[in-house]
Amino acid sequence: MVDWKNVIIGVVVAIIISLIPVIGVLGMIIGGLVAVYLSKSKTISDALTLGAIVGLITGIIGGILAAVLLTAVGGAFGFGAALGAVAIVVAVIVGIILGLIGGLIGFAIVGGKKKK
Numbered sequence: 001m002v003d004w005k006n007v008i009i010g011v012v013v014a015i016i017i018s019l020i021p022v023i024g025v026l027g028m029i030i031g032g033l034v035a036v037y038l039s040k041s042k043t044i045s046d047a048l049t050l051g052a053i054v055g056l057i058t059g060i061i062g063g064i065l066a067a068v069l070l071t072a073v074g075g076a077f078g079f080g081a082a083l084g085a086v087a088i089v090v091a092v093i094v095g096i097i098l099g100l101i102g103g104l105i106g107f108a109i110v111g112g113k114k115k116k
Contacts, residue, residue, distance in 0.1 A: 003039045010035030010054040028055050032102020047107035055099020063091030
């Protein structure tokens with residue numbers, strides 16, 4: 001079962017870190033790690049699920065923001081909507097992958113310990 005409180009905390013951490021120059025790329029990984037660490041997932045599948053959900057939500061938010069910017073810029077050249085659609089798809093795929101990596105790292109840190 002997904003612990004949505006920890007997912008939301010992970011997404012907020014991912015978004016905040018993504019806004020920091022230079023280390024912003026690590027935002028989704030750290031967000032997935034935080035969600036898994038806080039929930040102290042007992043199985044690898046739980047950890048991967050949490051990481052993927054954090055990455056998906058963060059990817060959608062980032063993709064929409066990128067799409068808005070690219071649509072505005074690309075609109076002047078006549079292909080803004082296409083750039084926006086591509087931005088959303090790429091952001092979601094990258095978000096899921098980075099969230100999964102964060103989930104794996106979080107699970108390695110927690111070590112499969114049971115909740116107390």
